[in-house]
Every structure is written in C-alpha cells, then in structure tokens.
Amino acid sequence: MKVLIVEDDPLHRAYLGEAVRGALPECNTVLEAADGLAGERLAREHISDRVVMDLQMSPRNGIEAARTIWRERPDTRILFWSNYADEANVRGISRIVPPGAAYGYVLKSASDERLRLALRSVFIEDQCVIDREVRGLQQKSAGAVSGFTDSEYEVLIDIALGLTDRTIARRRNLSLRSVQNRLQQLYEKLGVYQPNDGDPEARFNLRSRAVTVSLLRKLVNxxxxxxxEMDLARWLERDGHGPKP
Amino acid sequence: MKVLIVEDDPLHRAYLGEAVRGALPECNTVLEAADGLAGERLAREHISDRVVMDLQMSPRNGIEAARTIWRERPDTRILFWSNYADEANVRGISRIVPPGAAYGYVLKSASDERLRLALRSVFIEDQCVIDREVRGLQQKSAGAVSGFTDSEYEVLIDIALGLTDRTIARRRNLSLRSVQNRLQQLYEKLGVYQPNDGDPEARFNLRSRAVTVSLLRKLVNxxxxxxxEMDLARWLERDGHGPKP
DNA sequence: CCCGAATCTGCGGGTTTCCGCACGTTGATT
DNA sequence: AATCAACGTGCGGAAACCCGCAGATTCGGG
Structure with missing residues (x-):
C-alpha cells in the first residue's frame, strides 16, 4: 500500500509521516510532496490511491489538487488535514467530491488518536470521517439560517471581487434587476439589511459590508x-469585451 | 537567561524550543505559552525580557500580545516568527515597537541557520534583524508607489469594514468631501481608478474593488x-448615536 | 513676507445602488 | 388542474457614490 502526503510545512509533513507509518503498518511506501502541483504529479506517476492532503498551500492549494486527482481517479481516498474549518473550504470540498468516494476532514488541532482513527477509517475501511466542528458547518450550509443558494454564493463572490451590478449581469447572463434581487436576498441572509425605521441614518454600505461579514465569518477566504480572481481575469479576456446591448 | 516562546502550534513550539536551546547555551530556562494571553501572563510573572512570538494565534494574536508586553517593559527583545510577510503585519508591528527596542522578524520558511543567527543577534547583541522579504515591504510602505499615508490606510480600513462615506466622515471628524478625496487618492494608488476614455463601461465598483485588491495584496488581512471590527463596535456604542448636524 | 505643497471644504451633476411594486415563467406537490 | 415557492424581468425613485472645479487652510522653506 502506498500513501501520498501533500503538505508544505516540513514539520507537519514529518509529523504526518510518523502518524501514517504508525497507524498503517500495511503501508510500505510513503511519498511526500510539498505543494499541490508536486502532489498531482506524484499521484499520477505512482498509482497512489490514498492521499493525505493539506489545504492552504501554494502553488496550487489542496482543493485544486484534489479536484484534478479525483478527476483522473475518482476512487482515490483523500484525507484532508487542515488548520481551519471555514465554510469556504467545506463548500469547496463538497463541491468536488465524486459520488461514492471515501474521504475525510480532520483538523490539525485534533489529537494524535483522532488522526490515527481517521487514517484507518478512510484508507482501510473506505469510510467517510468528518470532524465534528466541520460537520456543524455542513449542516448549516445545507439547511437553515445562514445557508446560501449556489446562485447567492455566486453573487457574493462577484461583489467580493468588486464587480459592478451590470458586469455581474453580463457575466452570469442575467438582467440587472435579477442581480439586484439576489443581492437583496444576500443582504437579508447575512443580517446586513437595515430597516430604516425612524432614523434613516445608513451606517453601512451594504455591498461592502456584506463582503466584510462574509470574510469575518469565513464564508469566503x-x-x-x-x-x-483568476477565473474573473480569464473571463475578462474572453467575454469581457463583448458587444453591449 | 530566560526565553519565552509564544506559539500555538505544538510542533512549531517544540521546534522553537530545540532551536533556542541549541543557539543559546547561556539560556537556562525556556518558558512556553500556547497563545497570546498566556504569553502576556508568563512574561509578566517571570521577568522574561526575551520573547519569540508567533503572529497569527487565538485568542490574542502576536501583535496585540507584543503591544501589552512592550507597554509594561519597553526594553523587551521580541523576535517575531511568522508564516507570512504581508503589509498588514509589518505595518502593525512597526506601529508598536518602542523607540530603541531590539526586535526581529523572520519567516517560518527560513533555514535553521537563519533562525539561529536571528536568535543570537536579537537576544544577545540587541540588534534588529529583519528578513529580506519583509524588509522589501517596509521600503515600499515607507516610500514610493504602493505607499499609503496613515490617513489613507485609515479610510481603507473603514471602507473594508463596510462603512458609508458619511459615517466615515463622522468617525474621523471630516467633511464628506474630504473622505471622498482620500478615497480618490486611495483608488489612484491601488491602481483601481478607471479613466473612462471612450467606452465608459465601468467594470468595477471602485469601493469594493479597492478592498479586494488590498486583500489580495495582503495590505489588510x-x-x-x-x-x-472590534474598534468599530466600540465606537458605535459610544459615539455612533451622537446628534446629527 | 510671499510662495508652493498638501490638505480640507462646498457645489453640482452624472452614474450606480438599493429596493418597493408588479408581472411572467418554471417546476414540483397535492 | 390548481397551487405554491422560487426565480427572472421591467419601471421608477430616493439615496449613495464618484469626481471635476474652485475656494479655503495650514505649514515649512526661500
């Protein structure tokens, strides 16, 4: 059995190596990569279908690397090991995990034992293991109060990029008013909307404020x-100069 | 000689401990704290005037901890040890370092030898040691193209918080037009301003866009x-309900 | 003392946001 | 078939934003 470790911090990489060797005696080869790009390459060359993956790395972060790995080999088992449990990551991952694939998400703050268990569960038992803190986010994001639609998340990103209403409309093929509709819903759900009862003193610029609270709540990072931003740049090249109606 | 290590990641903490013991044989006591708060307390109890400090931690990040430590004992030598070299950190630190104090700033990606040298230089020789990458930022921030005035940085923060022009004016005791003036300068310096020659197609909402590029360039984090945000909340409590002219 | 240079301020107007009101489409449920 | 929720669209207007123009203020030299 081969296990691939993708993690940029050398200390953490060494620690992971220890943990893998300790938890998985049936593993005879441990490969290591220091960034997403190298990780993809190693996963391709050696046919390694078990990966421990850090999230924030550069170049090429964990989510991107995971996506290309899964695209080439959807039955790869990937255990994500990250510092944070914020919505941007969770949403990003649940967007790319192939149906039926086994994966896991444990926090770096977890105990050695938790990590050990997760390694065995995901790599041997093909189970999905998700830390409780992260699990909480998933519930919320699917369900109730703070849960956005995909389209709402879309405009959130767009205004975070600093796009104009009109530009968003062009980019998403919508009318101006529709964009503004989505924005209203967004403001509502973020708890930013100000019912100007009595004193019409608008303290906040809703647009910017929405971005800020999203950042603070780690809905985007x-x-x-x-x-x-890179997607946007690509779009600007291609369609950004189209004819104006 | 006592050295205090403030660092939340246990692996990095252990590594730092090794490094300190190796580089400073004259050090007979190594104290360790896992967050800023504990760090402040330990620095106060033991009279430790040599500190190695991580930046991002919670509760209480490194900059805040350093500020209270320096307030109580301005001659403390502090070596900052951080993952990133972004302007927000550099600006934050240079804002709080007492005149004449010895301090250092090395990146976690630096080699063991660099760290060793920095430890000896700052703690023994009372020299200031600042990594080259970080140094680059300082130059830029003091000098030319991307260098903001303090007042410009102020409005940048304010629009990042999502405040209205009018609210900013009230908060900073300025007229509306002055705020908008500073904003114009800001847009200019961020390279966001769009001379609408020919095609008046405004692609970007300058306000939001300014915040975005600041985030991407790590001018704010x-x-x-x-x-x-906490400062703002405090201000809103106190002066936010004042009489309107 | 007078001269820039930098900053603060008012005025005016073009553009963009924000949002209520109203109506049509789609798709799933009953 | 009827209904309901979700989404897209147009109109119109109040507020906010962006910014050129121009007159004040301050402050450090020559």
Missing part, C-alpha cells in the same frame, strides 16, 4: 478570492 | 479586519 483569501484563497477562495484568489481562485475567483 | 483577516486579523487586521477583526481588530478593526
């Missing part, structure tokens, strides 16, 4: 922004 | 935002 730096790497999500970077990714979105 | 998550923890800076959190701090600013």
């Amino acid at each position: 730096h790497t999500a922004l970077e990714r979105a | 998550h923890t800076a935002l959190e701090r600013a």
